[in-house]
Amino acid sequence: MECPACKSTFAHVEIDGIQVDICKGGCGGIWFDTFEFRKFDEPHEEAGTELLNIPVDPTVKVDREVRINCPKCDNITLMRNFFSVKKEVEIDTCANCAGVWLDMGELNHIRKQYASEEERKADAAAAFDEMFGPELERLKLEREHKLENARRIANMLKFICPSYYLPGNQDGGAF
Known part of the structure; x- marks a missing residue:
């Protein structure tokens, strides 16, 4: 592959x-196939240390602003997104x-961000609460x-149209 x-x-x-x-x-970049990346992204995962010091050619220049295509799929441009809510690594x-x-050095930076997946998820949950918490509380x-108003209306209807339903003691209908 290229x-x-x-x-x-x-x-x-x-x-x-x-x-x-x-x-x-x-350029020192790394390609991970489906689900492989998660086995190398945390500092306690010893396997990832082998990928931290990849020899590079200093004469190779990579324009990180240019969108790149997937090395496995034909004509599919890779989507660029942040690894975490810290927005430090794309x-x-x-x-x-x-x-x-991952471009050169990104795995090293990612491994320094969080000690575990649980810590990364907790940080994401805190960021979600910060962004959407007040609006969700308002909703x-x-x-x-609205539920209280619906209960009031239901109670008024019960008063207007009382039901004397007793299981087994009624012939057809609840009124």
């Missing part, structure tokens, strides 16, 4: 039984095969107010 950033040939490296494609001697993912492309109060 590196999507610098067009060098990938080197295939097997780490803990996982085949990872790296741009060794080129990763490129393929919408078709779910592969992940909850509005829903409770």
